[in-house]
Amino acid sequence: MSADQKAFGEPIAIVGYAISPMSAFSEDTEVRLCLDVVTRALAASGLGRKEIEFTCSGSADYLSGGTFTFVANLDAVGAWPPIRESHVEMDGAWALHEAWVRLLIGEERTALVFGSGKSSTGDLSRVLALQTDPYYLAPLGADPLSLAALQARALLDSGRATERDLAAVAARARRAAVTSPHALPALAAAAADASGTGGTGGTGGTDGGDDLGDQIDALLTADYVRSPLRAHDTPPVTDGACALVLATATVARRLAEEKGITPVWITGLEHFVEPHQPGTRDLTDSVSARRAAQAAGLAGGAPVEVAELSALYSHEEIILREALGLPDGCEINPSGGPLAANPTMATGLVRVAEAARAIQERGVSRALAHATSGPCLQQNLVCLLDRQPLGKEAHTSQGSSQEGGAR
């Protein structure tokens, strides 16, 4: 697009998304998982492949062990003739951040974002240990489960949570998994058997109910896998992918009018990172999550009704809830969250898609999506989604006059 058509700072909307079926061991290749979600997200947006002006993906070659797997994944988008494209060796939520910044700059008006991972292929405990500091941590085989357990113990020792609180998080995730279309099927089935409901409930969000209390009691009888964590406090190995389509306000409104698409507006998107060494920070708090939420504008605007958190372990939900200062009535992880399906490198982007789904399908006005990276919630991203484009004015410093009438 030519310089005079630049739309610097136009609000950005999600106009389409797709989440793959979640699987403990996918027999399909990663490219085919990507192809499925890219095709469906584009169809949902009403845009064709050739109308996409920027593409960004998130994945990690270490997961599949294939050299340049992320380049092979581009086969899912039809990258010929050549396209503008980028990749982050991070969760797809960070690919979303890059695409969002690109659209704010105004050179491009549409973007495709996807994240994918087949963590069943390798051994996550070894792969992720190799992503820790190579001097002090990796030589110890510092696996993610052990690091998470150290954080959980620190939280319990602080007196701000109990093992029962952890189990309550897990029980609600399991309850939500029963009806979630994106939970690991085996886990959802086991949860349905355990609850005896076979498909009622599924919204979670409250601590009450004798039934839930019984389930918590049952969960607490399990052995530790890494004390104080039990298997239900830890995420299942999952293969999956997720794709989103973004558009600037001009395009999003056209799609709404012509194709009946309901845009979901990104009204804040920020990420912060903390020191890597777990022994140098307060593990019971998430300073970076709090800062990201503040920077994204969580305090301004209406209360968040739904929060989709990348809480991979039960205790992380408790730390994040506190750090983000979510309102009491806020429903957390109605999708079941990462305890129901954790497609590494797509988990955060799935949270964004699930939050958008809550707005599109359930009439929610405002939702929050969270993504994380690194051991013990080292890096955190917060994305605020709204039914209306009431974002921070800082992002609409130019072109805001044309926005006024549309609200």
Place this chain on the structure above:
Amino acid sequence: MSSGARSGPRIVTNTVEFPYRRSLGPVIGTFVAALARGQILGVRSGERVLCPPLEYDPDTGAATSGEFVAVGPVGTVRSWTWVGEPSDRHPLDRPFAFALIQLDGAGTSLLHAVDAGGEGAMRTGLRVVPRFRAEPKGHTGDLAYFVPEGAETTDAGVVDGAALSPVAGGEPGVVLEPVETMEFWSSLTYREALSAASERYARSLLAGRLLGQRCPTCGKVYVPPRDFCAIDGIPLGEGDDLALPDRGVITNFTIVTPVKYPGQKETEPFVRVSVLLDAPDGQLSESGSALMGLQPVVDVTNEEVRVGMRVEAVWLPEAERNTDELGNRGWGSTSGALTGWRPTGEQDLSVERYIDRVF
């Protein structure tokens, strides 16, 4: 692995190994050097001492002082977890605790292992002392693990720090020659299902046939089948498969001069060629022909290989064909089915006919 009755997909495994040699730098290098003397060093950064010592302060990003301080040897467990079934990457082969240990005199905690005997012996606040490798190797592993204070050591490979030769007094300002590098052997094993398309390709190779797949939209022919078109971004299926001629033309080549690295089996320079296959109807065509990359050659010297040379596949005898090594990656591999491609002796094809198909 078996290629017989299908009760689910064939599983292929693949191990990727890499021997890292890491530069330690002045701070970590000094920490490692002190371990050989039975000492744990921190580094001063502002008002506090960081242990493990870091080059930059994690809170401010400022360079740390370079002033090393002996910490411990006693430390306090700030958090811990129990590893009941250690893996071969862990520092102990018996159940142990991972713990965050704040050494006396340090303001931060170090992650390490505690050989506590049993989970019941662990608690937050436990006082622990280090055990060092009796024969140091110049590696962070020279700090072997910690034990509860007062515990007896039965492991012959480790010693109390006092048994080594600490710098006198462990005083501030100790100057040690930093250890320069540390080795780390990385090994990851991957396990995945052979895709349906790769399985059809493997069966075809065993039968002595090259199998490709044609996109009905753009006409591009892929070999082996992938079950999608990378140009149009659409799924393809078995119905799009087609048998391809095992003859073609060399459109590109490279001569690889092997260098020594772990796993390298080649010793002499060898050639790898790109072969543009004849079209299914027998004619060469830029869009309707398939290209196979990185193919070996036979019956021809490296020096004789040239762009435009007509070649044909040389198949292994049927009984010797084996596609067990075939995976979902390395697209176009004919290993285990072909010995390579040999010149047919026909007249070369001029490059203008396939200039866009060198890859």
